Amino acid sequence: MARPTIADIATRAGVSKGAVSFALNGRPGVSDATRERILKIAEQMSWRPHSAARALGASRVDSVGMVIARPARTLGVEPFFAHLLSGVQSGLSAESISLQLLIVEDTAAEIEVYRRWASEHRVDGVILVDLTVKDPRVDELRALELPAVVIGGRGGKGALASVWADDRDAMLSIVEYLAALGHRRIAHVAGTPNFQHTQRRIRAVRDAAPRLGLLDAPSLTTDFSDAEGAAITRKLLSQSDRPTAIVYDSDVMAVAGLGVAMEMGVSVPGDLSIVAFDDSILTQLMHPALTALSRDTFDFGRQAAEVLLETIADPGTVINRRTADPVLTVRESTAPPA
Amino acid sequence: MARPTIADIATRAGVSKGAVSFALNGRPGVSDATRERILKIAEQMSWRPHSAARALGASRVDSVGMVIARPARTLGVEPFFAHLLSGVQSGLSAESISLQLLIVEDTAAEIEVYRRWASEHRVDGVILVDLTVKDPRVDELRALELPAVVIGGRGGKGALASVWADDRDAMLSIVEYLAALGHRRIAHVAGTPNFQHTQRRIRAVRDAAPRLGLLDAPSLTTDFSDAEGAAITRKLLSQSDRPTAIVYDSDVMAVAGLGVAMEMGVSVPGDLSIVAFDDSILTQLMHPALTALSRDTFDFGRQAAEVLLETIADPGTVINRRTADPVLTVRESTAPPA
DNA sequence: TGGAATTGATAAACCGGTATAGCTCCCGAA
DNA sequence: TTCGGGAGCTATACCGGTTTATCAATTCCA
Structure with missing residues (x-):
């Protein structure tokens, strides 16, 4: 059978859908024996939760977003973003949360994306880069009640969570x-x-x-x-x-x-x-x-992902995490003046 | 009211949920006058479809995926991927389809991602890059029945859709x-x-x-x-x-x-x-x-997105689209030999 | 020994859309 | 005058999960 549902598992195990849900999510309500049996059947049928179905009931979609507002032309050359992305993903993969990436031209477009994501429930939270002075995105995200973490800049007066280096x-x-x-x-x-x-x-x-x-x-x-x-x-x-x-x-x-x-x-x-x-x-x-x-950009991304997940789990507390200090690597382009 | 649903719109307009759905999706079943009225109310309440709800009913999630299997270290320097990504997004944005991006270490991990995406219904299709000889991903995707388009390499014996340059x-x-x-x-x-x-x-x-x-x-x-x-x-x-x-x-x-x-x-x-x-x-x-x-990498990405969307819409036909030929830009590093 | 609390499970509601069967008018043709 | 049929709309089932109310069977305790 292709793509089994919990109803299929329930039938096979001779129990109700509810029992299967309890068992698969490790919550009380079923005996250990039954849980064991259900888990084994789910494994056999290689069941996986349907992300949309889960998102509809519980209101999280297990997906976070990141928008980069720079012209693509200036973007590619810098390994910075590639490393950052990899880091973010490594931080997310533990919880098997997926990442939506968008490259847009400017901040106005970026804010538009946040509005759409929020209203369509496409992401549980977002990661912000390139914070500006009096950044309009901060207020916007607050208004949208979208959890967020700022990379590389203290959130400022307890506004948003952040991960930063000195x-x-x-x-x-x-x-x-x-x-x-x-x-x-x-x-x-x-x-x-x-x-x-x-x-x-x-x-x-x-x-x-x-x-x-x-x-x-x-x-x-x-x-x-x-x-x-x-x-x-x-x-x-x-x-x-x-x-x-x-x-x-x-x-x-x-x-x-x-x-x-x-x-x-x-x-x-x-x-x-x-x-x-x-x-x-x-x-x-x-x-x-x-x-x-x-700078350890990969680690930067990883920590940003961690902080974001904590913020989503508990929107009350604002985390400001400082990362390892950057180190100067001396090579051939510096010497005493003539 | 935060995040109105079609039920809210229905109440306000004094019609049923079904009528609202018809109106919003531009399908017959409501008079022009009613449609007009419903659209205006939806606009006023700034309604947006809940992506999960829509995905659950209709079985598309309006999201496509792209996995890049290269160590992040070698990845960042090349503007190639940044341009490709921007292009892909521009091709997707017209239909407001979102992109899931994942950077993984090797092909085994990449295939694992496809399996997960397929079973969790997270994407409607995927974009493949760096096709190898006898690429295992082709068979895997066929088995998963996940629509796909190959970038920069003919799909080979009518297997997968492709976008390629000579x-x-x-x-x-x-x-x-x-x-x-x-x-x-x-x-x-x-x-x-x-x-x-x-x-x-x-x-x-x-x-x-x-x-x-x-x-x-x-x-x-x-x-x-x-x-x-x-x-x-x-x-x-x-x-x-x-x-x-x-x-x-x-x-x-x-x-x-x-x-x-x-x-x-x-x-x-x-x-x-x-x-x-x-x-x-x-x-x-x-x-x-x-x-x-x-090469016009941006256009490459844009066309890949288009072909993928067509493939998703009609999985029957396999499109092999050839893009503009690359052009040699002569600069200072070439001259007749000494 | 009887009533309360606990355990293990079920049935059903619910999330927010889409799809479909069916109902009510109203119009035109026989 | 009646019947067929289409337009316009409603009611409802459904997608695949989660969650809650409910209930029977058992255990606990006075």
Whole structure:
């Protein structure tokens, strides 16, 4: 028989549907002997619950969603999301909860997706990335009463659950490392200005500058694209008092920056040190290989999944979990200034 | 009222549940006036169908699945999947069908996922990538009676629906281009040997060699990783009669190969021409920028989604749709041999 | 020993839709 | 005038689970 139902099992076992349901879900109401018998029959018939049927009765669908609002063009290159996804899945697979992934163009579309998911009961909760300042998604999700966890940014005033790493400390460790090498003119090619993590990193650079005796430490924002990363690098390196070190907020921009430096005849690390705030295979493929800040992105995803499941189970408590600190991996692109 | 049901609408409109269902689904059974009235009320109450309820009655869940069986480590770098995903989604969004994405370690795990999805009725169909020779997934899916479409490889003897591009012609165009430049010693760093597209590309190179008067045209297989791409390049460039041109089956391997060449003091394109069989931002970030074969991956995904939906609607007919031919984008990494 | 509490099970309602049988009008044709 | 038939709608079964009310049989305790 294809796709048996609990009614089939009940018939075969000579009991009622209810008894079968109790047995399969390990809840009281049947004797151990009967439970044993029912389980064996279910196993034999290779029964599996019909997800829709279960979702209709109990009101959970055993599925969570994740929407990424970035143009697909800038998305693919970064291993970040692939690692994050794998991590999220490993965190979900234990409970055999499935993941719905959606890539959309902008935040408006993303919010639209949340509304649809909520009204169609398609997901039990969602995972948020790229939190911005005064992010409209936070209020929206609260209004929809959709459990959520924010990746990489504290939920802020107890709003949403979150999983985060200390961006500030990480950025400080980079700047301090460069300062210790002797650099005094450090530039920071930052990401999208309204992302919270961008702001935190910019603030970290600004705060550290006087303490470390930096002559100049401008943070220049971009849209995270290789094109803008390259353009800003060109501008920086054309200045009369050009920086001796540049910190990039993503590995892709760092690679683009390296290309510009080579093109302009600026030797790396001789004339310019380069650090990427995010590690991946990309940075290792380059010549010279790039010094980069490594985060355990997989673990990040895994923990986000865990926190989300806890939040779904108990929407009352808001979890803010801090993950392992990122580590600076020194490679060939950094050296003392000439 | 939160989350209204059709019963709520029925009450408000003073009609029965059935009438509401007819009206909302645009089927006969209600007058135009009544339909109008019901639609307006549904709109006012911002009603949306409960996906589980709908899935239970009609037996479709309006959701399709895609499993990628590659270690996450090698996955992220390639923009290929991100573009493919976006394309798939754009093809699905028209019918507001959702996508379940899963990244697993190997084919065994992938098949396990299909079994689960089938028995739990979680998806209406699946999209297959990376078809291998004698792929076990084909028989499995047939046994599960799960509609499927294969991306980038003809389904083979009418088995599964497919969306494919002509790998053979594409590879021929690359080799012919290099031969026209004057290259006679061309190497091919191929991908995983048991992938069907790998075999097709290898065969194309082998068949073209004598016709174009190539002295040597070895195809060397890899696991698609940057590490193996680099290792094989090192070996090739160490030979006494080293190739004057290398074709790589992926952009990541081409980038790794370029790195090795630079490291060994082999100038590109002076001493060595490099072509990547797959384009992305990566190839453009390099110096020199890599000549690469561009495929419209987004469109590929979109068409796969369309074909899958047609297959789900009518499982009888097997569609084999050929997509636009790939185009060779010539950049700085190719030139006549020294 | 009788009544209360517990155990093991059943029948039936329910979740929110879809599908179908059937009922009531109303119109036109014989 | 009557009957057939279609339009418009209702009532109800159904999908495959979960959950609750109910009930009989047993155990417990005073």
